[in-house]
Amino acid sequence: MKININNYEAWMIDYIEGNLSAADEKELSEFLTFHPELKAELDLFSQTKLEPDTTIIFANKQSLKKAEGGRVITMFSWVKYSAAVAAVMMLFVGVRMYNGSKQQMVIQPYHYENSSEAFAFDRPADHVNETAVSNDVKMNKQNYFAGNTKLVKNKIPASSNEVKESIKREINPIQNIEYAKAKSIKVKDYSNEQLQLNPIVIEEEVYFASNEVKQTTTVKNVTDISLNDNKTVVDWWIDAVAIGGELGGVVEGVRDYDFNPFEKKESAITKTRNINILGFSYYSRKK
Amino acid sequence: MTPKEYNETVDVWADGVYRFIRKSLRSDDDAQDIVQNAFEILWKNHENVQFEKAKSYLFSTAYHNMIDHIRKRKRMDYVEEIDEAAKGGTSEVQVDVKEAIEKALQLLPDVQKNCVLLRDYEGYSYEEIGEMLNLNESQVKVYIFRARKTLKEYLVSIHHLI
Numbered sequence: 001m002k003i004n005i006n007n008y009e010a011w012m013i014d015y016i017e018g019n020l021s022a023a024d025e026k027e028l029s030e031f032l033t034f035h036p037e038l039k040a041e042l043d044l045f046s047q048t049k050l051e052p053d054t055t056i057i058f059a060n061k062q063s064l065k066k067a068e069g070g071r072v073i074t075m076f077s078w079v080k081y082s083a084a085v086a087a088v089m090m091l092f093v094g095v096r097m098y099n100g101s102k103q104q105m106v107i108q109p110y111h112y113e114n115s116s117e118a119f120a121f122d123r124p125a126d127h128v129n130e131t132a133v134s135n136d137v138k139m140n141k142q143n144y145f146a147g148n149t150k151l152v153k154n155k156i157p158a159s160s161n162e163v164k165e166s167i168k169r170e171i172n173p174i175q176n177i178e179y180a181k182a183k184s185i186k187v188k189d190y191s192n193e194q195l196q197l198n199p200i201v202i203e204e205e206v207y208f209a210s211n212e213v214k215q216t217t218t219v220k221n222v223t224d225i226s227l228n229d230n231k232t233v234v235d236w237w238i239d240a241v242a243i244g245g246e247l248g249g250v251v252e253g254v255r256d257y258d259f260n261p262f263e264k265k266e267s268a269i270t271k272t273r274n275i276n277i278l279g280f281s282y283y284s285r286k287k
Numbered sequence: 288m289t290p291k292e293y294n295e296t297v298d299v300w301a302d303g304v305y306r307f308i309r310k311s312l313r314s315d316d317d318a319q320d321i322v323q324n325a326f327e328i329l330w331k332n333h334e335n336v337q338f339e340k341a342k343s344y345l346f347s348t349a350y351h352n353m354i355d356h357i358r359k360r361k362r363m364d365y366v367e368e369i370d371e372a373a374k375g376g377t378s379e380v381q382v383d384v385k386e387a388i389e390k391a392l393q394l395l396p397d398v399q400k401n402c403v404l405l406r407d408y409e410g411y412s413y414e415e416i417g418e419m420l421n422l423n424e425s426q427v428k429v430y431i432f433r434a435r436k437t438l439k440e441y442l443v444s445i446h447h448l449i
Contacts, residue, residue, distance in 0.1 A: 013435050017406075041439070044446075047384055048438035050392070050407035058305035058319070064297045064326045068290040 003031045008038060012045045292338040293330060300342050301326070304349050307404050312353055313393065321356055325349035346409070347419040350401065357397075384442065391441035399434035402427055 003011045011028050014020050020028065032039055058064075288296070304325065309318035325348040329336065336344050392400055401420060405411045411419070413427040420427070 009436060010432065013432050016435070017431065044439045044442045045435060047442060048388065048403075048435045050388065050403060051385070052303070052306055052408040053310075054302075056302070056306045056309055058301040058322060061297050061301050064301060064323065065294045066290050066330055068294065 003027055005035070008035075009041075009045075012042050015042070016046050016049060288333045288336050288338045288341055290333065292341070293333045296329065296338075296341045296345065297326065300345055303409055304345055307346065307401075307408055308349050308353055310392070310404055310408075311397070311401055312357070317356060321349055321352045324352050328352075343411075343415060343419060346405065346411075350419055387442060387445050388438060391438050394441065395434050395437055398422075399430045399437070402430040403434045403438075406431055 001007060008028075008031065011020070011024070011031075015025065015028055032042065301322065305318060305322045308321050309315060312318050312321070325345055328348050329341065329345055332344075392403070395403070398420065402416055402422075405416045405419065406413075413424045413431075416422070416427045417424050422430070
């Protein structure tokens with residue numbers, strides 16, 4: 001459409017928007033020579049072009065950034081003994097329930113009838129040369145201890161509603177503890193409300209907590225678990241431990257792709273430590 | 288998109304998206320939350336979002352967050368604030384054109400304002416803006432046209448005052 005006194009505004013806007021062809025621009029300019037009184041209007045239109053206020057910046061960009069490689073949080077770098085872990089966890093579980101967290105987890109303690117046997121794992125004499133012990137022997141040992149340790153649940157009344165609504169499972173945490181192959185818990189995808197279990201093969205450098213013997217093994221059938229974002233590391237651990245137990249194994253590390261509140265490890269080889277969770281056998285999870 | 292590329296996105300676009308949301312919403316704290324949230328969503332999906340698309344994904348996500356936010360808050364106070372700003376603009380003589388435009392911007396309906404902000408701040412094409420705001424290209428063009436006309440009328444009124 002030709003430019004005229006009724007449609008010149010659209011032309012002007014198109015001009016400042018950069019939508020006009022060279023020929024159109026010429027036409028506009030010719031039109032303005034006939035209507036010089038409208039030139040001021042073109043000026044005003046060009047003033048409606050906003051300029052970004054570069055003083056406005058997002059101050060804390062660092063808070064938005066994510067770690068660029070997978071890493072493992074080692075728990076035993078700060079909590080060495082299982083009893084301490086148990087105490088800390090109980091505390092936090094309590095806090096969690098008290099806060100009415102939507103993902104509730106009830107952990108009840110139990111005791112062993114023969115506690116000396118249950119703690120036999122911690123005798124360093126059994127593990128002088130960890131690397132020399134074949135997996136078969138390890139497995140037999142586990143089964144032996146698992147079979148010979150009886151669990152007696154303490155009758156701690158949980159809130160009846162929570163228990164009713166929860167799915168209860170009983171596990172034996174002794175099983176697989178000392179020699180468990182690494183179960184790495186990875187936080188991968190928060191968007192999905194469900195857990196995702198993917199078997200992966202990974203090389204792990206394992207430190208045994210009891211005697212500090214280092215051993216590098218290719219760990220197969222590691223279970224890679226994606227958890228929902230539970231905000232705090234403690235939350236992750238509570239979930240990770242529970243899930244590790246559910247899988248019949250032990251959580252040795254949380255592979256964390258988001259942020260690492262502990263030390264950084266850029267290497268692909270991850271260092272983990274065993275976690276003995278004595279004192280927990282019984283938990284229920286609200287799905 | 289790799290985590291590295293994600294972090295690059297933070298460096299390059301965090302300011303821009305924050306500026307857009309803040310100008311549109313006129314609330315600093317809320318804008319920060321919205322931007323933070325948008326980046327969280329981008330991070331959750333970073334494996335599925337191509338690096339080249341990250342910017343529009345981000346702006347679009349932030350925009351939709353903002354819409355949700357406004358709906359949730361039913362920002363009555365916000366509307367009143369705008370009216371105040373508008374009244375202030377006409378009663379006082381505005382010497383600074385830039386300031387006047389900023390005020391006039393708040394007079395615009397949200398959709399027009401957002402179109403203009405994305406267009407001028409970020410240089411998006413009509414098509415890209417349309418994708419972000421769920422509009423078609425010609426709607427975007429019409430909104431920008433109307434917005435500029437309103438802004439210009441506002442400037443005219445100020446010039447008359449001067």
